[in-house]
Structures are given as structure tokens and as C-alpha cells.
Amino acid sequence: MTSAPQVAVVGGGYAGFAAAVTLARGGARVTLFESSRVLGGRARVVEKDGQRVDNGQHILLGAYTETLRMLRLVGVKPSVLETRRLALVYPGEACELRAAPLPAPLHLAVGLLRARGLGLADKLAMARLMRHLKARRFRIEPDQPVAALLADTAQTERLSRLIWEPLCVAALNTPVGEASAQVFANVLRDSLAAGESASHLLIPRVDLSELFPVPASRWLAMRGHTVRSCEPIKAITRDGDALLLDGDPRSKRYDHVVVATAPYHVGGLVGELPALAPVVEAIDALRHEPIVTAWLAFDGPLRFPDPMIGLAGGYGQWAFDRAALGGPEGLVGVVISASGRHQQITREALEIALLEELQHAVGPLPALKWSQLITEKRATFACTPGLARPGNATPDPGLWLAGDYTASPYPATLESAIQSGTTAARSVLKACGLKEVGVLGI
Structure with missing residues (x-):
């Protein structure tokens, strides 16, 4: 019987912990490194005047199936998420659109009919855009800015300003004049146009560190894996069949390394691996x-x-x-x-x-x-039309990428980060001849 593969995960954000949990469930021995004392990466808690607040307010959607699965795996109770039907409420504009408690697509259709502050022209325009996307199976070919899609489907000024533009910017974090219409269509397909629960808004009742990274850290520790905070990794090098981490106090040799940092840190970590040069160039080109x-x-x-x-x-x-x-x-x-x-x-x-x-x-x-x-x-x-995003695999067979910026049909969200982490980890397990086990097999 061969010993379990040694795998390092560099980065203690949502992608890193999703990768670590998945690797652990597949039989790998995992060591996760986080440079900060606070877990969560770019979705974490900060302190102000004795209060704990997030570095940014995040919401989840009912369509975030991988995130919800991962939360359940590490023992997070559903009550930490305030679950509400889709509601876009603008009290200063006397505008209110609420999804109805009905099966899809009636939840949106009835909600639109009952919407306050939107005229008949606005409601017809919204229905027109959704019909346009459904007729094309939510494919935008060639990809174009969201602003062009809104213009092509004759969306009204008020509907664009109060509904489409805020949804686009919230989901893609890119202005509508530059945002990818294809990625926006993917978001609409899997939320508004999917099952009624997919459009639910899930707002965390706890801070972002406590939502997933901290419970995942406890889950890993209870199973004999290692989470090392306040230990920055400076570089990743190769020594024959093994990968070494500059900054690992134990100087361990790893069979695989998952780099789950922010994209702009990747180059500094893998700069001594010549095979990674094209990947770093592609990542550095991201705006x-x-x-x-x-x-x-x-x-x-x-x-x-x-x-x-x-x-x-x-x-x-x-x-x-x-x-x-x-x-x-x-x-x-x-x-x-x-x-x-x-x-x-x-x-x-x-x-x-x-x-x-x-x-x-x-x-x-x-x-x-x-x-x-x-x-x-x-x-x-910046989630722009036709953007090429790197995959999880790299030219070095032992080194993998995980993060919300990797190839995906979705924008940079917590769900994208977790999906990327699980995909990278499953690729590592497959390369090692292992497979993630079911919950009862943990």
C-alpha cells in the first residue's frame, strides 16, 4: 500500500479551503499555508472599534450549489444564511420587484406583473430580454458588452438603470459598457431563469471568515491535516519529483501544490519554474x-x-x-x-x-x-467579452491553480472560487489515482 500523497495548498481563501477539504476527502495529506493571521483571502473579516465587519459585503444565490454543498460538508448550519426570495427594492425610487412564491418560471413572471414602480414598457422590455436569451439558449455569439445586449433588446432607461445595470455590476463587478454579455447571460440562466430557489438571495449572518474558512480549518484539523496561518510562502521550486516551498518551516517535499492565492501573487510564487512563464503572462494580463x-x-x-x-x-x-x-x-x-x-x-x-x-x-x-x-x-x-482565463492545470504536472479567476462560465464570485478549488483538487486526486469519497466515507 502506497503512502498518501503530500499536497500543499498555498492560500487560505475560499478556493484554497475548498481544495483542501476535497483533497482530504480523497485521501491526500494536506498542509494549507496562509500568509495572514485572518482566514478568508479577499473575503474575510476585519476589526473596527471592537466590531467585526467584512472587508466587503457578499451575498450568495440559491444557485450556488457547490458553495452550499461545501458549507454542509464542514458542518455549517443553514441558519447562518438569511434566505430570502429575490427582491430588488429601491425605496428612494418607489420601485419594488419581488419574486413570487411560485414554481419557475411563474415566480419571475408573476413578480414582474406585480412589480411597483415599473411601467408597462419596462415590464415588456424585461420579458423581451428574457425571451431573447431563451430563444438563443443563453448563447451570445459573438460575445459583446452587456450595454450592447440591452440596446439590441430595446431595454428602457428606467429598467436598465434600476434592474439590469445594478445586477450586472453586482455579479460581474465590471461596468456594463465593458462587461461580458455571455457571462451575464450565464448568470441569468442559472438564477432568474432556473428553479425558483436558484434565485433566492442568501445573505450571511456571520462574517465571511466564520462562514466557511474557519469551519473548514477546524474540519481539517480534526482529521489530522495542517493549517498554518501567518506563514507566507515566498516561492515554489522543483527538486526532481518533489516541489519545495520557500517559507515552509518544516522544509517538506510535496507531490503536488495547489496555488490558491489572488492572481496577482501567482507570478511571484512560481517565477523560478520556467514552464510556468506562459501561464504567468496570461494571468498578469488580467485587468x-x-x-x-x-x-x-x-x-x-x-x-x-x-x-x-x-x-x-x-x-x-x-x-x-x-x-x-x-x-x-x-x-x-x-x-x-x-x-x-x-x-x-x-x-x-x-x-x-x-x-x-x-x-x-x-x-x-x-x-x-x-x-x-x-x-x-x-x-x-474585469469580466470582459471573450476573456481568456487560465485553467486549473499548468505545464508543471505537480502544480495547479485555484481561484475565482480561473476558466469558468461565471464571474469572480465565492461560488466560482469554491468550484475552482474543488476542480483543482479532484484533478490532483485523479493524477494520484485517488477519488473523493462520499460524506459517509469520511
Whole structure:
């Protein structure tokens, strides 16, 4: 009987932990390295004035089947996710679209008929776009910007501004004039046009580190695997059949390594592996888009019609009442996805503008206790038409990539990261002649 393959995972984000859990379930011996003391990568918790807030507000969809499966595997209870039917609510615009509690496609059709703040022309335009995509089996050939798709299907200004553009920017983190219509169509196909539960909004009640990385770390430790935080890996080199990690205090030899860092860190890790040069060049060619999250803590509760509301006409895009999601009273998160005019003003001016937008949407606000603007300058890759994304395999047969930027029909989301991690891990197991076992076989 051969010994279990030794596999290192570099990166303690969602992709890295998905890979590590999958490898462990397949019989590999796993060591995961994370340079920070906080697990989660670009989806993690930070602390402010004794409060724990996320570096960015994320929502999941019912269509995130791999994410939900992985959460169940590591023992996360469903109650950590606030599950709500799709609701796009703009109190400042008197606009409200809610999916009906009916099987697909009636959930969306009836919701559209009942929508407030959308005229007949808006509703007909939405139905026209969905018919257009269904008739083409959600294929956009050749790929084009989302703005062109909206123009081709004669979407109204109000519908585009309040529904399509915010959904596109939230999902793809790329402005509609540059975003891939094919990837946007994929998102619509597997959410709005799929089963009723696929369009459910799942909003975490816990911080992003506690949602998956921390439970996954415990799961791995309980099964004898190793998670090493605060231990940055500086480089990956090859010594014959083994891969070595510069920064591993035990100087172990690994049969396989899964690189699950942000894409812009890959080149620095594998620069001493000449075979990886074309892969690094492709990764470095990816352009990135930011996400800004403004955390506003008020001295008293706010009255949101929904835990998540839309803001239109200003800088903010979505606002979240964290008190309605198990957080402290008066804490609000406002999200601005992708590049835009908010980058042209000062942080102080942006904070004032967001307070005014929030007041316009929900009415008078309590006194502001503290605020924090968190900017992830390279939160995701720019999801543009026809973009070539690297696969999980590399020219080095022992080295694999995992992350939301790898080849996928979807944009950079938590689901994409987890899918990539599981795909990379299953490829490693296959190369080792192993296979992931079922839950009862753990």
C-alpha cells in the first residue's frame, strides 16, 4: 500500500479551503499555508472599534450549489444564511420587484406583473430580454458588452438603470459598457431563469471568515491535516519529483501544490519554474476592478423595508441593514462595485454623499458613531467579452491553480472560487489515482 500523497495548498481563501477539504476527502495529506493571521483571502473579516465587519459585503444565490454543498460538508448550519426570495427594492425610487412564491418560471413572471414602480414598457422590455436569451439558449455569439445586449433588446432607461445595470455590476463587478454579455447571460440562466430557489438571495449572518474558512480549518484539523496561518510562502521550486516551498518551516517535499492565492501573487510564487512563464503572462494580463464597502455605524436603529435595498442615482449601489442579519443595531454596509466616478472624489466627500443617499432612501438617520471605507483595489478581474482565463492545470504536472479567476462560465464570485478549488483538487486526486469519497466515507 502506497503512502498518501503530500499536497500543499498555498492560500487560505475560499478556493484554497475548498481544495483542501476535497483533497482530504480523497485521501491526500494536506498542509494549507496562509500568509495572514485572518482566514478568508479577499473575503474575510476585519476589526473596527471592537466590531467585526467584512472587508466587503457578499451575498450568495440559491444557485450556488457547490458553495452550499461545501458549507454542509464542514458542518455549517443553514441558519447562518438569511434566505430570502429575490427582491430588488429601491425605496428612494418607489420601485419594488419581488419574486413570487411560485414554481419557475411563474415566480419571475408573476413578480414582474406585480412589480411597483415599473411601467408597462419596462415590464415588456424585461420579458423581451428574457425571451431573447431563451430563444438563443443563453448563447451570445459573438460575445459583446452587456450595454450592447440591452440596446439590441430595446431595454428602457428606467429598467436598465434600476434592474439590469445594478445586477450586472453586482455579479460581474465590471461596468456594463465593458462587461461580458455571455457571462451575464450565464448568470441569468442559472438564477432568474432556473428553479425558483436558484434565485433566492442568501445573505450571511456571520462574517465571511466564520462562514466557511474557519469551519473548514477546524474540519481539517480534526482529521489530522495542517493549517498554518501567518506563514507566507515566498516561492515554489522543483527538486526532481518533489516541489519545495520557500517559507515552509518544516522544509517538506510535496507531490503536488495547489496555488490558491489572488492572481496577482501567482507570478511571484512560481517565477523560478520556467514552464510556468506562459501561464504567468496570461494571468498578469488580467485587468482588475475594485469594490468599495462603506461601513456606517449609527447611534440607533434604521428602518429598512428589506435587509438589502438598492440605491440609485448616486454613488452607492446596495445598502445592507446588518441588524436585520444578526449584526449590531445601527450597522449599515453600502457597496460600490467596479470602477466609476466615486474614484474621483475624496473619501470624506464619498462618505457624505453616501449618507445623503441613504437618508433619501430610508428617511432621517440617527447620529453617525463611526465609519470605515474599505477598498479592495483589485477585488476581481474585469469580466470582459471573450476573456481568456487560465485553467486549473499548468505545464508543471505537480502544480495547479485555484481561484475565482480561473476558466469558468461565471464571474469572480465565492461560488466560482469554491468550484475552482474543488476542480483543482479532484484533478490532483485523479493524477494520484485517488477519488473523493462520499460524506459517509469520511
